[in-house]
Amino acid sequence: MTVIPAENQFVLRKRIHLKDASFVVVPVPYEKTTSYGQGTKYGPAAVIDASYQLELWDEETKAETWKKGIFTTQPVDGALAEKKFFPYLEKTVNALLASTTAIPFFIGGEHSVTQALLPPFIKRHKNLSILHFDAHADLRPSYQGSAHSHASAVYPASRTNRVVQIGIRSVGADERQYHNAGKVTTHLMHENLDFRKLERNILRELTATVYITIDVDGFDPAVMPGTGTPQPGGFMWYEALRLFRAVCKKKRVVGVDLVEVSPQKGSNITELNAAKLIYRLMGYLS
Numbered sequence: 001m002t003v004i005p006a007e008n009q010f011v012l013r014k015r016i017h018l019k020d021a022s023f024v025v026v027p028v029p030y031e032k033t034t035s036y037g038q039g040t041k042y043g044p045a046a047v048i049d050a051s052y053q054l055e056l057w058d059e060e061t062k063a064e065t066w067k068k069g070i071f072t073t074q075p076v077d078g079a080l081a082e083k084k085f086f087p088y089l090e091k092t093v094n095a096l097l098a099s100t101t102a103i104p105f106f107i108g109g110e111h112s113v114t115q116a117l118l119p120p121f122i123k124r125h126k127n128l129s130i131l132h133f134d135a136h137a138d139l140r141p142s143y144q145g146s147a148h149s150h151a152s153a154v155y156p157a158s159r160t161n162r163v164v165q166i167g168i169r170s171v172g173a174d175e176r177q178y179h180n181a182g183k184v185t186t187h188l189m190h191e192n193l194d195f196r197k198l199e200r201n202i203l204r205e206l207t208a209t210v211y212i213t214i215d216v217d218g219f220d221p222a223v224m225p226g227t228g229t230p231q232p233g234g235f236m237w238y239e240a241l242r243l244f245r246a247v248c249k250k251k252r253v254v255g256v257d258l259v260e261v262s263p264q265k266g267s268n269i270t271e272l273n274a275a276k277l278i279y280r281l282m283g284y285l286s
């Protein structure tokens with residue numbers, strides 16, 4: 001696979017070479033199984049577009065993170081049928097990891113894409129654990145007839161790897177048996193409002209090498225209103241950033257995905273906040 005740069009690079013419109021990049025952004029505009037609000041296939045383009053509104057100097061990390069090199073690839077082909085898409089995406093990620101040591105940031109798209117993003121990381125990193133930030137447990141073996149559902153995002157990985165869930169405030173009767181069971185530790189939101197304690201717990205539970213999957217609905221809808229299946233009472237901005245900063249500083253984070261941004265008419269809060277979050281995480285990892 002040759003990695004082709006997108007016309008529009010994240011944060012900077014200027015093109016760079018992949019070999020000079022510390023981070024690689026991969027747009028994944030896939031949407032097939034959304035069950036409520038639609039539009040997440042427009043998420044990646046909206047987030048990249050919003051990234052041009054960010055200041056290049058980040059006020060918290062006090063760094064111009066773009067100087068570390070952020071390479072953005074062309075979007076993957078999200079129009080493929082479900083059966084073809086998942087093997088294709090997994091192959092693409094495998095090829096990407098073979099061609100660069102830059103840390104990938106995948107922008108979805110619906111959360112099901114994580115099913116194809118994770119196996120190449122699991123294969124490469126022994127004892128990888130997954131930090132799963134989400135309102136929903138996403139542990140159903142299948143949902144509405146599809147094993148590749150947004151409601152099944154972390155089920156396959158949870159069979160083999162440790163999954164630590166935070167922000168969770170919606171668990172189905174049919175997935176109850178999978179939360180806080182096997183390799184899954186679920187921190188229900190309402191039981192974990194002491195965020196310092198939560199930070200200590202997740203740092204203990206995660207292994208040394210971590211993949212972070214961020215469903216933006218893990219945030220409170222006030223922070224990320226544009227998403228398909230919102231839930232009340234999520235993380236506020238600084239509460240979440242503190243946890244992410246701790247994980248980025250104390251663990252080896254090898255990959256990140258941010259999914260379920262669904263641009264809304266008349267509001268660009270979600271895509272702007274998502275872009276800022278990605279840039280901030282890159283700053284933590286610099």
Ligand SMILES: [Mn+2]
Nearest residue numbers: 135136215217
């Ligand atoms: Mn969710």
